Amino acid sequence: MRSYETIFILSPEINDELKQSLIQKFKGIITENGGEVTNVDEWGKRKLAYEIKKKNEGYYVLMNFNADINVPHELERNYKITDGILRYLIVNLDK
Known part of the structure; x- marks a missing residue:
């Protein structure tokens, strides 16, 4: 297994219940x-460094995980199709 770090920025208009469900969704993708x-x-x-999709703020979440090489690809695929994600980044910490 490799060590990874991912950070994703959620839209600031999302309510707290939906934020928590999205965080649980991404944790579930990793564990499943x-x-x-x-x-x-x-x-x-937090305030964004530059405007993204006409938004000046975003809700930041940092997640560390250990997984095989196929998990970051699945996680990225889900980031792309999920509404409310402004930006994301997945980094391999083993390099």
């Missing part, structure tokens, strides 16, 4: 594919 979530750090609402 044989991975292990080691840390979830919700940074909260």
